Amino acid sequence: MESKVPLTVDGKKVEAQAGETILEAARAQGITIPTLCHYSRTTRVGACRVCVVEVEHSRSLVASCCMPVSPGMVISTNTPRVKAAQRLVVELLWASGDHNCLACEQNGACELQDLVYRLGIEKPRFAIDPPGYPIETSNTMLQRDLNKCILCGRCIRACNEIQVNEILDFSCRGSRAKVGPAFGADYIASDCVFCGECADACPVGAITFRQARFAGRPWEIQKVRTTCPYCGVGCQMDLNLHNGTIIKVTGNRAYGQPNGGSLCVKGRFGLDFVHHPDRLQTPLIRKGKGENLREATWEEAYGFIAAKLRAVKEQSGPDHIAGLASARCTNEENYLFQKFMRAVIGTNHVDHCARL
């Protein structure tokens, strides 16, 4: 039986589940505590200290994302001391990077920008001193601007714990600390497989999807959940549409299984075929050797296929025909295809490639 832990949050007596953190217990009560480094699918690190709260009899403020609840705890999430600490953290982060929202791809979806607004910070008290790193544009999928990085480590944990690619980590120390592949390499020169998990995890505009740059603001994007058309796992993804065009693909976390919001490089970056000008829109037929392909109607194309299949079957028998189905089809479509091959054509020569 799950044991309950009685505690008081902002003067209200509540019960939390044993093992929950203060953050989880507060959120269960509808109380908002800001976070930045916290990423629910990974280990707790308590790095940013933006989630601090006051706990009665505790010598200092505690990071609510890491501190487990204990019986009788008296927690305050909204005192002047808490707000002052949170403001200081956010002001320091703002001052230590190039957080120019005007041209930032993450404008409107940036967690730091949101915190600045919610904490009512007009401008930082400290001189803004971005590190001046060059922007990494050496690949076509991800753009890295370490001047916007807040060193929360979410991308590192996403890379190492969720995708288990182990490409990213911290390097250097103090104000020179930065995140990236080993030896300061670009993504393209590392073993990165471009799953894009790091960009999904980034709370600011430090890692963004290149094909989405200047293609649409976050508030203009319509998300449509769909199933990845590549392998047979059936990952749930969100097509991010701007005026009906897919500008990027993000994992769908809300649906949960089977991928929990993660994607691979094919699902993440392989859907540009949808709007590609070379994509076939109508069937093409070549009737004889040396003839050019010409556009045809679906009726004409199916009639042509049926006549060819019938001719081969009559002349050589059904086992001279084989069918290869596609992993991009649904289970139902592939079922129908094998049924067609077996029941209509009369052969068991049917295969399927799930390894695109």
Ligand code: FES
């Ligand atoms: Fe708790 Fe960063 S969110 S320390």
